[in-house]
Amino acid sequence: MSILLEATGLSKRYGEQKAVDAVTFTLDAYTSTALIGPNGAGKTTTLSMLAGLVTQTEGSIAFEGSSDRESRSHIGFLPQYPKFFPWLTAIEFTEMAAKISGMSAREARAESQKTLEFVGLGDALNKRTGTFSGGMKQRLGLAQAIVHKPKLLLLDEPVSALDPVGRRQIMNLLKELQQQTTILYSTHILNDAEEMTDQLLFMQHGKLIDQGSLDDFRQRYAEPKIRIEFEGTDELLRFVQTAPWQVEATGSIGWIDLSVENSSMQDVLALLSTGRYGVRKVERQSASLEEIFMKVVQ
């Protein structure tokens, strides 16, 4: 996979305060990366630097190996709360965005219409943006960010300001876009990040404190617990009485914490495979992204 963007030692200082401190990472083409961190972690500043809105105090950004300002025509950016000129219509705004990014007038018109329909604003092409609801603004924000077919899409908290229905709709659109472009998005809604990510970047106090794929993190932060679902409570009771481990029981489900037992998953499976217990399901409990996040930032 080719590297689309390389950020090296990226720092941003405001006076004495370092908003972003020596952040280094790469984005592979056609991948989706979640930038995760608590409020004030430096996510927006990082995205603003990548979008060319804020100049870094130190470090470099190479887009397809070049640090040219012209590379911006290949980047689409959606701020957390996109603001539009209220007297422009949706199609006028997206057309303007497309033209400034280098599209011809005819191409801009056609792409604007197509993009607005894609984001679900086909009925509001000629409505002024000043009359739009929050959800419509977010869709329009997404439309203006993708209308010029960018190679990299930067999204700052794309769904955090939306209600659950709007959030789901935008997430579905983003999942469709995943096949066509590279996406870097910041979020603190971890369920959403779990759905759509190849790489995770954890930021805290302006620093990149950890990075890797979701699977990497799941392995590294896997819960050492085994969950066994029995056919009934009698089966569970028999297991509790005969197994050499301490079993935490709830209904017909038993938990074994391997971190306090001197055994492995294989030992448990060996006992269960004797056929003495009616077992429905055995699984190793994996850590949720929220649990991983809490562990990483602590």
Add this chain to the structure above:
Amino acid sequence: MKGFGVLLQKEWREQIRNFKLLWIPLVFIIFGILEPVTNHFLPEIMKSVGNMPEGVEFPWPEFAPKDILVSLMGQYQSIGLLIIVLAFIGAISSERKSGTATLLYVRPLSYSSYFLSKWTMINALVLFSVWVGFLAGWYYTSQLFGSIPATDVVAFLAAYSLWIIFAVSIVLALSAWLPTGGVAALGLFLTMIMAILDSVIGAYWTVTPWKLSTYASYILMGSMDYPTFWKTAGLTVFLIILLILFGTYMAGRNAAKTTV
């Protein structure tokens, strides 16, 4: 100049849809009409509403037609400029503060296009307003006081237009540099300082853009010393270019201050 045409179109739409293209010329036209009309009918008005003792005669000055246009320019210099400043004080700073500029700044546009598109559209609108205002004033002056040769009026308006372009350039450059409140404060401060300077050393300090409106009236009256005027015009053009360069630079430098 990448994106200049697109941004100019955006500015045009803004002026139309915010009705500035309607109300600003209208205000200037109203002043243009009121000046000759009130000056012509003022003695009558005073007679009918004034509570003057019987037998008292108040000698009203006899206005020449050109005096009316100069007097109208006086109105534009105070109320007209105030309208221009209030209408365009936030042309750049407000876009930055509201965050509407963000989605422009993240694109590969040149800041010279951004600044010049505003500069061009605002100047076009303001000059159009000033010209139609003066044309309305000229028409009523011709009807009520007597005619003024068209060439004199055009020369007068050309000189005054240079002052207007200079004033718009200052407002826009300040808007690119400072927040809206700062523009207002500094604009007010500059106006006061320049007024004081002009009253103290104005007789010796002849080559300055702040003299352009006075020189425009001299041109109308036919008493202009042209070498001084051309020096002043040259200096003003030079300062306008400097203001454009400064405004462009500040628009780019302050892009990071836009609300994200």
